[in-house]
Amino acid sequence: MKVIFFDSKTYDKESFTKELVNYPDVEVKFLRTELTVNTAELAHGYDAVCAFVSADICGETIDILHECGVKFILLRCAGFNNVDMDTAKKYGIKVYRVPGYSPEAVAEHAMALALAVNRHLHKAYVKVRENDFSLNGLMGMNFHGKTAGIIGTGKIGAAMARICHGFGMKIIAYDVFENPAIKEFTTYVTLNELLAQSDLISLHCPLMDNTYHLINRETISKMKDGVILVNTSRGALVKTDDLIEGIRAHKFFGVGLDVYEEETPNVFEDRSDEILEHSVTARLLSFPNVMITSHQGFFTSEALAAIAQTTLQNIRFYENGEETPNEVK
Incomplete structure (x- = not known):
């Protein structure tokens, strides 16, 4: 079995190499380049390709993979909205993903973002490094006793609910399917009720047609003033222009984003020498109550080991x- 890995970083090679000793019949090649229409032909002669969430596995890419003899696609991530499943099905190319590598890793990062924007840790760090020990602009609020609204209560959302419960927060949730594992301390409500009641809203749902731009001008208007919004799920759950409009209207106490709509060219790349002209990312970074991280919610040693396995x-x-x-399917 021959597998070619696209967009493989040093940590990918390390985590997979450790596990490959148990698969002596699997031959792999690690590439730095991303899987796109322009690079898909590099898979010629391989049985499978392995890609991450930022790969462009559109219909045209799959056409080329099929011509190259690729039989199946391995996603080393949970999301699959970047794959044209209709084209894959047409060719009989199966697609596999990693649905639950480490729910706690992502949930802990979501809470880290919530805490950081609440207590202004990003600002405090810079102030103290410049010998400014004043507390101006660093006022936060207690999470204890506040209401956490969890949108999407699969494994990651449930892990976030448990963390918030541990902080002494009241937990309300919205999901099509109720998770019995957290119902002891979670009250399921409608989306409108969650938006109106939550002091902290954390997004943990997949990106589908009915969740695309779930957070938009209308839903933002239904939120409490001074709410904290965290997204560690998929960037397109939030309509960025409407989010920026809400930030400018002082609707949010803070916003923590590990994902955002414009992230694809930025994820895992060093663009520190570039000027991000006409960039939504740059606009978001201009706000003092917004903290953005680079799709690192999954990035723990335990999660990488689970992904490889x-x-x-x-x-x-x-x-x-x-x-x-x-x-x-």
Whole structure:
């Protein structure tokens, strides 16, 4: 079995190399380049490609992969909205993902963002490094006793709910499916009720047609003034122009983003020598109550090990023709 890895970083090579000792029949090649229409032909002669969430696996890319003889696609991530599933199905190319590598890693990062924007840690760090020990502009609020609204209560959302519960917060949630694992301390409400009641709103739902731009001018208007919004799920859940409008209207106490609509050219790249002209990212970074991180919610040693293990297990599932919930239907 020959697999080519696209957009592989040093930590990808390290985590997968550790696990590959258990798969002596799997031959891999690691590439720095991203999987796109222009690079898909590099997969010629390989049985599978392995890509991350930022890959452009559109219909045209899959056309080329099929011509190259690729039989299945491995996603070393949970999201699959970047894959044209109709084209994959047309060619009989199966797609596998890693649905639950480390829910706690992402949930802990979500809470870290919430705490950082609440207590202005990004500003405090800079002030103290410049020998400014004043407390001007650093006033926060207690999370204890406040209401946390969790949108999406799968594994990650449930982990975030448990963290917030541990902080002494009241937990309300919105999801099509209620998670019995957290119902003891969670009250499910309508989306409008959650927006109106929450002091902290954390997004943990997948990107689908019905969740695209879930946070927009209308839903923002229904939120409490002074709410904290955190997104560690998918950038397009939030309509950025409407978010910026809300920030300028002082609707938010703080906004923490690990994902955002314009992130694709930025994710995991060093652009420190560039000027981000006409950039939504630059506009967001101009606000003192906004903190952005570079899609690092998943980035723990435990999560990387789990991603490698599950991805390589997915190869076995394909080889053996076994059913697995990791396959995207």
